[in-house]
Amino acid sequence: xxxxxxxxxxxxxxxxxxxxxxxxxxxxxxxxxxxxxxxxxxxxxxxxxxxxxxxxxxxxxxxxxxxxxxxxxxxxxxxxxxxxxxxxxxxxxxxxxxxxxxxxxxxxxxxxxxxxxxxxxxxxxxxxxxxxxxxxxxxxxxxxxxxxxxxxxxxxxxxxxxxxxxxxxxxxxxxxxxxxxxxxxxxxxxxxxxxxxxxxxxxxxxxxxxxxxxxxxxxxxxxxxxxxxxxxxxxxxxxxxxxxxxxxxxxxxxxxxxxxxxxxxxxxxxxxxxxxxxxxxxxxxxxxxxxxxxxxxxxxxxxxxxxxxxxxxxxxxxxxxxxxxxxxxxxxxxxxxxxxxxxxxxxxxxxxxxxxxxxxxxxxxxxxxxxxxxxxxxxxxxxxxxxxxxxxxxxxxxxxxxxxxxxxxxxxxxxxxxxxxxxxxxxxxxxxxxxxxxxxxxxxxxxxxxxxxxxxxxxxxxxxxxxxxxxxxxxxxxxxxxxxxxxxxxxxxxxxxxxxxxxxxxxxxxxxxxxxxxxxxxxxxxxxxxxxxxxxxxxxxxxxxxxxxxxxxxxxxxxxxxxxxxxxxxxxxxxxxxxxxxxxxxxxxxxxxxxxxxxxxxxxxxxxxxxxxxxxxxxxxxxxxxxxxxxxxxxxxxxxxxxxxxxx
Numbered sequence: 001x002x003x004x005x006x007x008x009x010x011x012x013x014x015x016x017x018x019x020x021x022x023x024x025x026x027x028x029x030x031x032x033x034x035x036x037x038x039x040x041x042x043x044x045x046x047x048x049x050x051x052x053x054x055x056x057x058x059x060x061x062x063x064x065x066x067x068x069x070x071x072x073x074x075x076x077x078x079x080x081x082x083x084x085x086x087x088x089x090x091x092x093x094x095x096x097x098x099x100x101x102x103x104x105x106x107x108x109x110x111x112x113x114x115x116x117x118x119x120x121x122x123x124x125x126x127x128x129x130x131x132x133x134x135x136x137x138x139x140x141x142x143x144x145x146x147x148x149x150x151x152x153x154x155x156x157x158x159x160x161x162x163x164x165x166x167x168x169x170x171x172x173x174x175x176x177x178x179x180x181x182x183x184x185x186x187x188x189x190x191x192x193x194x195x196x197x198x199x200x201x202x203x204x205x206x207x208x209x210x211x212x213x214x215x216x217x218x219x220x221x222x223x224x225x226x227x228x229x230x231x232x233x234x235x236x237x238x239x240x241x242x243x244x245x246x247x248x249x250x251x252x253x254x255x256x257x258x259x260x261x262x263x264x265x266x267x268x269x270x271x272x273x274x275x276x277x278x279x280x281x282x283x284x285x286x287x288x289x290x291x292x293x294x295x296x297x298x299x300x301x302x303x304x305x306x307x308x309x310x311x312x313x314x315x316x317x318x319x320x321x322x323x324x325x326x327x328x329x330x331x332x333x334x335x336x337x338x339x340x341x342x343x344x345x346x347x348x349x350x351x352x353x354x355x356x357x358x359x360x361x362x363x364x365x366x367x368x369x370x371x372x373x374x375x376x377x378x379x380x381x382x383x384x385x386x387x388x389x390x391x392x393x394x395x396x397x398x399x400x401x402x403x404x405x406x407x408x409x410x411x412x413x414x415x416x417x418x419x420x421x422x423x424x425x426x427x428x429x430x431x432x433x434x435x436x437x438x439x440x441x442x443x444x445x446x447x448x449x450x451x452x453x454x455x456x457x458x459x460x461x462x463x464x465x466x467x468x469x470x471x472x473x474x475x476x477x478x479x480x481x482x483x484x485x486x487x488x489x490x491x492x493x494x495x496x497x498x499x500x501x502x503x504x505x506x507x508x509x510x511x512x513x514x515x516x517x518x519x520x521x522x523x524x525x526x527x528x529x530x531x532x533x534x535x536x537x538x539x540x541x542x543x544x545x546x547x548x549x550x551x552x553x554x555x556x557x558x559x560x561x562x563x564x565x566x567x568x569x570x571x572x573x574x575x576x577x578x579x580x581x582x583x584x585x586x587x588x589x590x591x592x593x594x595x596x597x598x599x600x601x602x603x604x605x606x607x608x609x610x611x612x613x614x615x616x617x618x619x620x621x622x623x624x625x626x627x628x629x630x631x632x633x634x635x636x637x638x639x640x641x642x643x644x645x646x647x648x
Contacts, residue, residue, distance in 0.1 A: 039099050039112055044184040046095045047119065048256060051247040051393050053087045054126055054496070055259035057535075059278070062130070062495025065531045066502060067510055069278035069382055069493070070340035082538035088127055089139060096120045097140040111178040111195055114167040118202045119185075121163040122395065125209055128156040129500045130535045132576045133552050147545055150552035152559070153577045157213045161226050164206035168236060171199045185245065201245045203236035204401045211407055212504055216577040217559070224412060231405065231414040238401035241432060245395040253389055260387035274376035278387070279340030282461055283510050286468035286600060287489055290458035291447050294618065298434035299492045300337055301384055302619075304377035308334035310636070313602045317609035317626075319645050326648045330640040335604045336619050337380045341370050341462065347594050348514035349527045354464075354593040369462050369598035386493050394494060397433060402426030403487040410476050410483075420452040423483055430490035450486075453479060464595035465511045481507050503533065503579040512589055523566030523573040528589050532572035533562070533579060605635075612637075 063069050099116055103109045127134050136156045138148040151159070172178065172195065179193035186197040210226035213219045230237075238244065250256030253266065264276050280300040288296040303309065312332055319325040346368060347353055353365045373379070385391065406422035409415040415422065424445060431441040449456015449470035455478075458468025472482035484507040491497040502508050512528040521529075541549040553569040562575040562582065575582070605615030609626050616623040622630045631637055 039103055039109070039116065040180055040182070042095055042099060043112075043116060043119075043180065044182060046092055046099075047184040047247060048249070049087075049091050049095075050119070050123055051249065052259045053084070053092060055393065056087070056263075057084060057126070057130060058493070058495040059260065059263060061532075061535065062499045063278065063493055064281065064495070066488075066495050066498030067281045067283040067508070067531075068495060068498055069284075070281045070342055071278055072275040072343065080539050081536050082540045084535070085131075085538040088123065089135070092123055093120070094140055096123070108178060110170060111172055111175055111193070111198075112180060114170050114202075115180070115185075115193065115198050117163050118167045118198060118205070121160045121167070121202075121209075122205060124156060124160055125205065126496055128153055128160070129212070129496060129576075129578065131537060132534050132556055134537075135548075147548065149548050150555070152555055154213070154216050154219055157209060157216070157219065158222065160209055161206060161222065164202050164209070165226070165229070168199055168202040168206060168233070171195050171202075173199065185247065197243055197245075199236050200238045200243050201396065203230055203233060204238045204245075204396050204404070206230050207237070207404050207408065208396070208400070211404060211411075212500060212578055214411075215504060215580050227408050227412050228414055231408055231412075234405070234416060237405065238396060238398050241398060241429075243401075244397050244433065247393045247395065249390050249392070251390045257389045258387065258391040258393075260391065261389040265387060265389070274379075274381070277376075278382040279379045280337070280382065282339040282341055282600065283466065283468075283508075284489075284492070285337075285339035286459050286461060286466070287485065289600065289604075290468045291444065291450055291456060291470075293444060293489070294436055294440050295430070295434055295489070295492075296337060297619070298385075298436075299383055300339075300380040301382070302336040303338055303380050304375075305634075307375040307378040308336065308636075309338040309373065309378050309601065310334055311598065311601050311604060312640075313604075314643065315603070315606070315608055315612060320642075321645065324647075325645050327645050328643045330643055331638060332640055333605070333635045333637045335601055338373070338378055338601065340379045342513065344514040350591045351594055352592075354595045356595075366464075366594065366596040368596045369601070382493065394491075397490065398429040399426045399433065399490040400487065400497070402429055403483050403490070406483045407480065410480060419479060419483075423452060423479075423486065426483075426490065427486055430486075433490075449482075452482065459600045460597060461511075462596055462598065462600060463511075464597055465592075480505075499531070500578070502531065503576065506580045506582055509584060512586065521567075521572055523564045523571040525586055528586065529573065530582060530584065530586070533575040534572065536567075536572065537570050 059071070064071055096116060096119065100113075100120070103113045103116070106113070124134075124136055128136075133150050133152045133156065135148045136151045136159055138151075141148065175195065179195065182191050183193040185201070186194040188194045206226060207230040210223045210230065214223050249258040249261075253261065257266070264273070267273070285296070285300075287293070288299070310332055311334070312330070314328060314330055316326045316328050319327045355362070356364050356366045359365070402422050403426040405415050405417075406419045406426065409417070409419040409422060417425075427445055427450070428438070428441045431437070431444070444450055447456065448454045449458070449472060451472075453473050455473045456470040458470065460467045470482060470485055472478050484501060484505050488498055488501055488508065491501070502510075510531070512525075512530045514528045537549060537552065556574055556576075557563040557565065557569045559577050560574045561577075561579065562573070563569075564571050564573040566573070605612040613623060613626055613631075616631060616635060620630065620634055622628070623635075625631075626637070
């Protein structure tokens with residue numbers, strides 16, 4: 001840890017701190033700034049700064065574009081993106097380019113050079129999937145020239161795949177000297193580099209990028225070639241928990257703390273503000289609760305025990321008057337997890353609240369189940385492990401590799417296993433990653449919708465607009481839906497992964513965001529919009545690199561399957577080339593009837609008292625029987641009345 005702190009301080013001294021005050025147009029000046037600093041000194045700091053750059057995008061955009069979490073703001077075109085762009089190019093890529101120039105063709109640094117290039121490919125893969133075509137081939141010139149072209153998406157992906165092919169094939173895994181003594185990504189037991197794992201990182205990323213570009217016109221052969229070559233080396237794929245690619249923040253709150261800690265957690269001890277604390281999004285929650293997914297407890301922290309949400313429900317039990325019969329009973333109880341609802345008016349413009357036929361007299365409106373929430377602490381926030389001071393940021397997991405290989409098997413017929421074998425292995429890998437047992441994974445996989453080639457009927461959201469169904473039966477397209485949705489679940493809080501997956505597959509098809517005119521984005525409907533398709537370019541490019549900037553926008557509009565001319569073409573709603581066209585139409589959301597419901601929290605522990613006890617034990621291990629004192633005081637279980645008695 002002292003070594004990491006030293007590196008961060010060193011980087012600040014020599015002028016390579018992660019600051020958006022540097023001018024993006026000046027990135028090419030003084031290319032020899034690091035000439036007296038070694039790759040060992042700089043690369044760990046470069047990784048650390050990349051983590052912060054990507055975390056900033058995750059918190060402010062991608063994690064809730066992917067519906068993983070809810071935060072209390074909606075980004076607009078009034079937000080200047082120059083800081084985010086500069087943080088990547090000035091703070092990260094300039095370091096990488098300088099080191100690349102210093103160490104290229106030095107055989108004694110081959111492994112360390114390939115690690116650097118693998119990381120470069122990762123950084124550019126985040127950039128192109130977030131913005132679309134950006135500077136790459138001319139981003140940082142050795143001659144200090146300050147103008148640069150914007151590569152197209154296809155040009156960037158071609159370069160990324162070329163880098164990853166060369167790196168994965170060039171690593172020398174037998175070398176014991178060509179390594180980092182302090183490796184920031186794959187430290188061995190002694191802290192030195194694990195070259196085998198770096199190769200797996202490069203090859204797994206290459207497969208993901210190759211599958212990502214399938215929708216780009218003219219990229220099909222490029223995708224196919226790279227998929228086949230990657231799958232010819234399955235031994236180079238991530239294949240264990242130890243292989244997982246993750247960045248690590250440190251424990252010093254002043255030098256190497258996580259972005260999330262610095263952004264909001266650090267201030268909580270003085271002035272808590274839970275409106276900016278990421279809450280579990282209801283749409284993601286639906287997939288967890290619909291299929292009894294124990295990963296809920298790993299992804300989210302419980303609600304504050306003082307403000308638990310009270311559920312009114314009906315379940316059954318053995319009749320208290322006749323043991324051969326059952327009672328249908330009305331009950332109340334509290335639940336430990338309540339997902340956050342997205343910010344929206346009630347009802348949205350053009351919509352009306354529906355009449356509930358089950359209300360007294362059949363004339364009352366459906367009731368919003370969130371209207372009873374009076375304290376932000378009732379919501380379940382993201383699990384602290386994702387955002388704590390020394391959090392770890394997973395880039396590619398073992399589960400990712402399995403689901404990618406399952407997709408490759410279906411689409412290209414490559415791989416040593418069947419698609420369902422890769423799929424099941426991916427589910428198992430995710431469960432193991434979060435500390436759940438094989439028995440729990442086996443039980444989960446036996447359910448309809450999770451079991452291969454089956455359909456599952458999921459819970460409905462509180463607005464009555466969306467159900468977490470999994471249509472997995474009957475065709476390879478449906479099998480792919482199962483693969484994609486399990487990958488989405490496994491990649492929780494990796495916003496770029498979830499956002500990119502949805503844009504390229506449209507498998508989740510979430511409803512749009514509603515905001516009744518509060519959006520200030522040009523190109524917006526003004527009332528509701530689907531997830532943004534991309535981020536905006538840096539506004540400073542208009543003055544600093546005008547010709548290339550407008551050329552990039554022109555290319556964006558011409559190549560997009562869903563162009564949008566608003567904001568002179570540089571807007572959130574023009575889809576990238578990697579994106580599959582959105583089959584949903586905004587016109588379908590212009591009017592409607594809201595049928596509020598609390599189905600997403602009903603039957604939280606089970607449909608019967610017997611199931612209730614078993615379900616409660618998952619969250620409260622001390623629960624033994626329905627009469628257990630702990631159950632009644634912690635869950636506040638209460639029978640309101642017996643509705644009817646019936647023969648089972």
